[in-house]
Amino acid sequence: MAEFERIRRAARLSVAPMMDWTDRHCRVLHRMLSRETLLYTEMVTSPALVRGGALHLLEFSPVEHPVALQLGGSEPDELAKAATLGEEAGYDEINLNVGCPSDRVQSGTFGAVLMRDPGLVAECCAAMIDAVDVEVTVKCRIGVDEQEPEDVLPGFLDRVAGAGVARFAIHARKAWLQGLSPKENRDIPPLDYDLVLRMKERFPELHLSVNGGITSLDEAKGFLEAGFDGVMIGRAAYHQPSDILSRADVEIFGAGEASDPVGVARQMLPYIEAHLGTGGKLGQVTRHMLGLFAGKPGARTWRRVLSEGAHKPGAGPELVEEALGHVIAAAT
Template structure:
């Protein structure tokens, strides 16, 4: 039996794409991987009960090309999370990440996500149980605090607890989560980000691999955080809506190896993947909805989006829709170059 080569996650985590519900599914991750060979990719949050009690193992499906890829779990029961971690490790994920940052009502009702910031002892139990159950890295994604907590007090205690439980890498969203009074959408901008606190945590916990998340919208900003001493940067919505801006130059800019990905070539590389998906009974728009921002800010972007969004939902739509949309991009670029 062949043994899968273990990726260098310490290196891959220099840049990662945040787990985002309804966005970072397997099709999105395959597309992102074509833009960057080295960036660490995360699944959408998968709840431990769905895997362990619901038997929804299809939620673990992914393509081998996605490595390095991490599974994010939601849950608060140590033993159930341990069982889910085993399922994730058996599926071949390189890392298992515990969600302690999502503020949505649905997550709160399940007693996991950002609400776990209020119970660092339980989080430590969860980390320890998962750490005991599997050999792959167990990591945590958290906030600086929730509601009226004082981040200066609660965050160091939280980090100390999970480190003692065996967590060596953590991603900190530099904004408090408000569980009452703000919608998750409002919580994207309120309260303000506190990047300085995250940097101070790196100074206080030098042995922890700390990535920063929240409001970072460019490779230049990412490099600023890395050069200031943080170990990694996680980017969310910007990587989804402007994937080429963030990921196409990530390999040479962040990892110091590889070339800038060509967006036109990426579209052509997606054709065989699309054909396989359609042959298995899938629909084109399930893939192309993640590609709408590929040419964001570039000539032809509007035609690309319109052609793709209108054509991909049609019955029997195939890769020709994607190639037609690409032709509109190149035609616009030629016209503007004249």
């Protein structure tokens, strides 16, 4: 239980799982910015792990802890096996995706479409809880399509909590499964933070994190002060990682000290060297670093140097040093 409490403390602030973005290189960068924040993988499907044997999808660096594996699936036995693989790989938490609205996810009968079947979600979670010792959590929406969130969300939380889930991250928007793209599903349905807060009042024993449309550390602090147990930030943490994460340890966790983006860029150099040494490409890492100086002097040149040079043959850490030189010069 002490381990559960450690991860729950980290969940005061988390970076949302985001397909094509929160890969292992992105998570190392985020960990350099914040030692405390809980990080999530991209969604990994249980069929890919269990039937496809794609265990490379579970690879991560030990520096990433605390880090959670997000799974997508809807078959209880298969999810239990996938969760076991995740636990064996060393993840601190297993999270079930009940929020992604993409067509590809719907065709696999998982993601946000599962909001329609809380009984199946409960069955899936119970199977995973039985299979692993790390905490099993759920990331969900407030409803889908014509559902009335005020009516369906309490029943969903009650049913899934009854299976043993005690921690939820709730994206405070409906998902429209037909007629809106995944991108539009992040912007068009209105946010209802008040509804999610009422769920905290209704289920005080649950650990609830709010997600969706949160763009600053100050906003995150406001949600915590309002009564939420945690705040999950997605796109802002990716596009302006320093703004969200560099002071998170101090302001959210009351620990450590603020990180310096220049120092973080330099901390990434040994990691980049090691990645290149295994046959990796510079751009696989630096694409996640483009927003490191967002809004600061030299940011545009930093992005240009990395964007134009990272994919050239032989590109390595010296390109990052060159780009960093422009940032330092612009700041003086």
